[in-house]
Amino acid sequence: MKKTLIKNIGKIIGIVPEGKLRKEGAEMEEVETLEDAWLLIEGEKIHSFGSGEPPAGLSSGEHTVRTIDAGGGYVMPAFCDSHTHIVYAGSRYGEFRDKINGLSYEQIAERGGGILNSADLLRETPEEELFRQSLERAVEVMHKGTGALEIKSGYGLDTENELKMLRVIRRLKAALPVEIRATFLGAHAVGRAYTGRQGEYVDMVCHEMLPAVAAEGLADFVDVFCDRGFFTPEETLQILDAAQMYGLRGKIHANELAVSGGVQAGVSRNALSVDHLEQTAQAEIDALKGTETMPTMLPGASFFSRLPYGQAKNFIRSGLAVALASDYNPGSSPSGDMRFVMALGCIQMRLTPEEAFNACTLNSAYAMGISRTVGSVTAGKLANLIVTVPLPDLAFIPYSHHTPFISRVILKGDIQS
Numbered sequence: 001m002k003k004t005l006i007k008n009i010g011k012i013i014g015i016v017p018e019g020k021l022r023k024e025g026a027e028m029e030e031v032e033t034l035e036d037a038w039l040l041i042e043g044e045k046i047h048s049f050g051s052g053e054p055p056a057g058l059s060s061g062e063h064t065v066r067t068i069d070a071g072g073g074y075v076m077p078a079f080c081d082s083h084t085h086i087v088y089a090g091s092r093y094g095e096f097r098d099k100i101n102g103l104s105y106e107q108i109a110e111r112g113g114g115i116l117n118s119a120d121l122l123r124e125t126p127e128e129e130l131f132r133q134s135l136e137r138a139v140e141v142m143h144k145g146t147g148a149l150e151i152k153s154g155y156g157l158d159t160e161n162e163l164k165m166l167r168v169i170r171r172l173k174a175a176l177p178v179e180i181r182a183t184f185l186g187a188h189a190v191g192r193a194y195t196g197r198q199g200e201y202v203d204m205v206c207h208e209m210l211p212a213v214a215a216e217g218l219a220d221f222v223d224v225f226c227d228r229g230f231f232t233p234e235e236t237l238q239i240l241d242a243a244q245m246y247g248l249r250g251k252i253h254a255n256e257l258a259v260s261g262g263v264q265a266g267v268s269r270n271a272l273s274v275d276h277l278e279q280t281a282q283a284e285i286d287a288l289k290g291t292e293t294m295p296t297m298l299p300g301a302s303f304f305s306r307l308p309y310g311q312a313k314n315f316i317r318s319g320l321a322v323a324l325a326s327d328y329n330p331g332s333s334p335s336g337d338m339r340f341v342m343a344l345g346c347i348q349m350r351l352t353p354e355e356a357f358n359a360c361t362l363n364s365a366y367a368m369g370i371s372r373t374v375g376s377v378t379a380g381k382l383a384n385l386i387v388t389v390p391l392p393d394l395a396f397i398p399y400s401h402h403t404p405f406i407s408r409v410i411l412k413g414d415i416q417s
């Protein structure tokens with residue numbers, strides 16, 4: 001089996017014991033480190049690591065060991081991004097000018113912006129072209145250090161085009177060493193053909209789209225945009241219950257625009273995550289306590305749309321876990337840079353660098369159901385790692401958030417850049 005030794009590591013950060021799947025409350029402040037270290041990769045996985053000189057005799061026998069000199073830099077887990085919409089056609093930069101000029105959401109939609117216009121463009125775009133555009137974005141975030149990625153459908157809004165999006169996600173899974181999970185988001189908005197008939201659209205999502213998605217095994221999770229002006233908690237429960245019959249757990253868009261009841265709906269069906277949460281009250285925090293649901297916040301969307309930021313600090317003080325993700329999408333967060341997300345977590349949400357680090361690695365992996373295999377430096381996990389240039393402190397990563405800090409990205413044991 002192929003072996004790679006990383007030597008001359010200034011510090012390994014983000015060591016987590018096997019079986020620890022998320023960090024909650026005060027634990028989020030803990031980042032375990034090891035100085036003057038080496039790390040051995042065997043095949044796709046982290047084999048072992050330690051401090052001091054690497055063990056002798058690794059190169060003996062028939063196996064040669066490739067050596068990477070970290071030059072005193074850090075080794076950390078690759079970022080995990082548990083909420084994106086990177087499969088889309090074209091972009092919405094025109095809408096950017098309209099937003100700056102103060103146009104309303106309705107005016108922007110009339111001029112060709114918003115989810116429904118992304119859906120129109122996606123329908124006209126052949127699968128091959130959609131794959132090409134999406135691959136470009138996925139490769140971009142991979143080089144920025146993302147080693148695990150959740151991608152949603154939701155710009156198809158009819159069965160044929162939702163399937164097209166999910167097939168593109170399946171092709172991305174096969175094409176890249178990034179660990180990818182697919183989420184079916186048929187209930188992102190009501191498709192144009194169903195304007196004024198939201199109830200019928202939800203029935204169609206449950207009885208036509210979901211069986212078709214499940215028949216091809218295209219989704220790992222199901223999502224609903226449960227918010228003011230989109231889908232109600234009752235409709236959300238209807239879709240979650242239908243999805244449960246196909247073994248699909250929920251990851252819900254909730255409380256972005258209003259206190260929507262989406263958190264409670266998600267928790268009542270043991271959703272894996274509830275995401276956005278810009279608008280929450282104590283009732284949402286109470287609803288999440290003692291559950292397996294990961295509260296996930298998307299500061300890049302708050303930044304781009306000038307919305308309030310989620311109250312991550314309150315969640316953590318209440319003993320809850322928090323994950324951060326990019327929400328990479330053409331309308332409200334056209335960036336998948338997880339280092340910037342980490343910086344926004346610190347600057348705008350007042351998370352410590354350690355809390356933001358755990359939110360962007362282990363906890364975000366949990367929110368994709370893959371924290372057994374990625375999200376930390378743990379023997380036996382996938383070797384999805386960032387080797388950094390020499391850094392004075394973990395805080396430098398979010399602090400100097402545009403100074404290049406990556407020397408190498410290693411995914412499944414192979415150097416990507």
Ligand SMILES: [Zn+2]
Pocket residue numbers: 083084085253327329
């Ligand atoms: Zn989203």
